[in-house]
Amino acid sequence: MDIAQLGQYVVNGMMLGIIYAMVAVGFTLFFGVLDVIKFSHGDVLMLGAFTGYAVYLGLGALGIEASWLQLALVVIASVLAMAGVGALIARFVVLPLRGAPAFNTLLITLMTGMVLRECVRLFFPAGSNPKPFPRLLPDTQWAFDGFALRLDSVLLFAAGCAAIAGVHLLINHTRLGLAIRAVAQDSETARVMGIGFESIVLLTFALGSGLAALAGVMNGLYYNEINFGMGLLLAVIGFSAAIVGGLGSIYGAILGGFLFAALQTLGAVALPFGSAYKDVFAFAVVILIIAIKPTGLIAERSSERV
Amino acid sequence: MSAKIIDFASAATAASDGLVIEGIHTTYDRVDVLTGVSLRVLPGQITCILGANGAGKSTLIRSILGLTPAYRGRIRFNGEDITRLPTHRIVSRGIACIPEGRKVFAKLSVEENLRAGAYLEPSAREIAHRLEHVYAVFPRLAERAGQLAGTMSGGEQAMVSIGRGMMAAPQLLIIDEPSLGLSPLYVKENFAVIERLHSFGSTVLLVEQNVHQTLAIAHRGYVLAQGHVVAEGSARELADNPRVKEAYFG
Numbered sequence: 273m274d275i276a277q278l279g280q281y282v283v284n285g286m287m288l289g290i291i292y293a294m295v296a297v298g299f300t301l302f303f304g305v306l307d308v309i310k311f312s313h314g315d316v317l318m319l320g321a322f323t324g325y326a327v328y329l330g331l332g333a334l335g336i337e338a339s340w341l342q343l344a345l346v347v348i349a350s351v352l353a354m355a356g357v358g359a360l361i362a363r364f365v366v367l368p369l370r371g372a373p374a375f376n377t378l379l380i381t382l383m384t385g386m387v388l389r390e391c392v393r394l395f396f397p398a399g400s401n402p403k404p405f406p407r408l409l410p411d412t413q414w415a416f417d418g419f420a421l422r423l424d425s426v427l428l429f430a431a432g433c434a435a436i437a438g439v440h441l442l443i444n445h446t447r448l449g450l451a452i453r454a455v456a457q458d459s460e461t462a463r464v465m466g467i468g469f470e471s472i473v474l475l476t477f478a479l480g481s482g483l484a485a486l487a488g489v490m491n492g493l494y495y496n497e498i499n500f501g502m503g504l505l506l507a508v509i510g511f512s513a514a515i516v517g518g519l520g521s522i523y524g525a526i527l528g529g530f531l532f533a534a535l536q537t538l539g540a541v542a543l544p545f546g547s548a549y550k551d552v553f554a555f556a557v558v559i560l561i562i563a564i565k566p567t568g569l570i571a572e573r574s575s576e577r578v
Numbered sequence: 579m580s581a582k583i584i585d586f587a588s589a590a591t592a593a594s595d596g597l598v599i600e601g602i603h604t605t606y607d608r609v610d611v612l613t614g615v616s617l618r619v620l621p622g623q624i625t626c627i628l629g630a631n632g633a634g635k636s637t638l639i640r641s642i643l644g645l646t647p648a649y650r651g652r653i654r655f656n657g658e659d660i661t662r663l664p665t666h667r668i669v670s671r672g673i674a675c676i677p678e679g680r681k682v683f684a685k686l687s688v689e690e691n692l693r694a695g696a697y698l699e700p701s702a703r704e705i706a707h708r709l710e711h712v713y714a715v716f717p718r719l720a721e722r723a724g725q726l727a728g729t730m731s732g733g734e735q736a737m738v739s740i741g742r743g744m745m746a747a748p749q750l751l752i753i754d755e756p757s758l759g760l761s762p763l764y765v766k767e768n769f770a771v772i773e774r775l776h777s778f779g780s781t782v783l784l785v786e787q788n789v790h791q792t793l794a795i796a797h798r799g800y801v802l803a804q805g806h807v808v809a810e811g812s813a814r815e816l817a818d819n820p821r822v823k824e825a826y827f828g
C-alpha cells in the first residue's frame with residue numbers, strides 16, 4: 273500500500289471516529305442522568321440529517337444560494353429540531369417508564385426509533401431511496417505525494433472536536449453541567465438542592481440529541497449521501513463505543529468511538545477482502561475487550577460519571 | 579364565600595407563620611409511618627424533634643421536602659400550602675436540608691458540592707461571598723476544595739453536607755442527625771456550628787439523637803413516637819419530661 277492510500281484510510285478513520293464518538297457521548301449522557309439506554313438515538317441522528325436535507329431543499333426553493341448561509345441554517349435547524357425531538361422522547365417515552373425495568377426503556381426506545389425510521393421512509397418524498405446530500409463546504413484540497421487532503425474533511429473533523437469539547441465544557445464548567453452531574457449521581461439529593469429533576473433530564477436529552485443531529489449532518493456532508501437506515505448501524509456502533517469505553521464517562525465514549533473506527537480501518541487495511549470484513553473484525557475485537565474488561569476501558573469508578 | 583374570608587385572615591398573618599404542619603399522614607407501601615403529626619417551627623427559633631430509631635423523624639422531613647408527600651393533612655410555609663409541591667419548588671421557597679447520612683455528591687469536588695447547595699442563587703458574587711463564609715467556618719474544606727467529596731473522611735463529609743446547606747442561605751434549615759457516626763469532638767463542633775447558623779438568621783428544625791446537647795441549644799421541641807407527637811414544649815419543659823426518656827428507652 274502506498275502513502276496516498278494510507279493517508280486516505282487515516283483521514284477516513286478519523287472522520288468515522290469523531291462521528292462515532294459524538295453518538296457515543298449521547299448514549300453516555302442519557303445513561304448518566306437516567307440509567308437508561310435510549311436506542312432511538314441513531315434514528316434521531318438520521319432524522320437530523322434528513323431535516324438538514326429538507327432545509328437545504330427549502331432554501332433552494334426560496335432562492336437562497338450562498339453555501340455558507342445554507343450550511344449555517346442546515347446545521348442550526350437540524351440541531352435545534354433534534355434537540356426538541358430528543359426532549360419530546362424523554363418527556364413522553366423515557367420519563368413515563370421511570371421505575372420500570374431498564375429493559376422496557378430499551379425496548380420502547382428501540383420501537384420509537386423504528387417509528388421514526390419508517391416515518392422517514394414512508395412520508396419523506398421517495399424516502400426509501402438514498403438522498404444526495406449537498407456539498408456545502410469549500411472543495412479546496414492540498415496534494416501531498418498523490419494523497420489529497422480535503423479541506424472539508426479537516427473542517428468537519430474540527431467541528432466534531434469542537435462540539436465534543438463544548439459538551440465537555442458545559443458538563444464540567446457550567447451551572448447546568450453541575451446540575452446534570454448532580455442529577456446523574458443522586459437525583460433525590462439533587463432535588464433537595466432545588467434542581468428541577470425533570471427539566472434537567474429534558475435538557476440532557478436535548479443536548480445529546482442535538483449532538484447526534486450534528487453528527488448526522490456531518491455524516492451527510494462527508495459522504496454526500498444519506499438514507500433512512502443510516503442510524504441503525506451508527507447506533508449499534510455508538511452504543512458499543514460507549515460500552516467499551518465505559519458507559520457513563522465522556523472520555524470513555526470518545527476513546528470508544530475512535531477505537532472502533534481504528535479497528536474498522538485496521539480491518540480494512542490488514543485483512544484480505546478487508547472492506548467486507550472490517551465490521552465483523554471490529555465487533556469481534558470489541559466483544560473481546562468487553563469480555564476482558566466488562567466495565568469498559570475507563571471504569572466509572574475511576575472516572576467522573578458524565 | 580365564608581371560606582374565602584377565612585383564607586384572607588390567615589394570609590394576613592402568613593408571612594411570619596414559619597412552618598406549620600397540620601395532622602399529616604405519610605405512608606410507604608401502604609404502611610402508615612406518620613399518623614396525624616402536627617407541629618410548628620417558629621421563625622427565628624431552633625426547634626428540635628426527638629424520638630427513637632424508626633419513630634418517623636426522617637419521614638417527617640421527607641414529607642416537608644415533598645420527597646414522600648403526605649397523603650393527608652397540610653404543610654404550610656409562610657402561609658403557603660406546600661404539601662404537594664414538587665421538591666425543587668418547596669426548596670425554592672427558602673427551605674434547605676442537611677439530609678440524614680450526609681448525601682454528599684461523591685464524585686463532585688468539595689467546592690462543586692458547595693456550589694450545588696447554592697444552585698438557586700443566580701448571583702455569582704453572592705455565591706462567592708457564601709463560599710468564603712463556609713470556608714471561614716470550615717477551613718478544612720478550603721484546603722480540600724478540589725478533592726472529590728467521596729474521598730473525604732466521614733467527619734469531613736459532614737462538613738461538606740453542612741456547608742452545602744449553608745450555601746443555600748435558607749430561611750429554614752432542616753438538619754437530620756448531623757452528628758451520626760461522628761466522634762464526640764466533631765459532635766461538639768457540629769452543635770457549635772448549628773448555633774452559629776442560627777445566630778446568622780436561619781430558623782432551624784433539628785433532628786438529633788443527642789438529647790441533652792440538643793435541648794441545650796433548642797428553643798422548643800417535639801417528641802415523636804411511632805408516627806405521632808407524644809410530647810411537646812419548650813426545651814426546658816422537655817428536659818424534665820419523663821416522656822422524653824420513655825420515647826427513647828420505653
Ligand SMILES: Nc1ncnc2c1ncn2[C@@H]1O[C@H](COP(=O)(O)OP(=O)(O)OP(=O)(O)O)[C@@H](O)[C@H]1O
Nearest residue numbers: 606607611629630631632633634635636637638678
Ligand atoms: N423508603 C422506605 N420504605 C419503606 N419503609 C420505610 C422507608 N423509609 C423508612 N421506612 C420506615 O418508616 C419508619 C420510620 O422511619 P424513619 O426513617 O422516618 O425513622 P427515623 O425516626 O428517622 O429513625 P432514625 O432515628 O433511625 O433515623 C421505619 O419503620 C422505617 O422502616
Ligand SMILES: [Mg+2]
Nearest residue numbers: 635636637678
Ligand atoms: Mg432518621
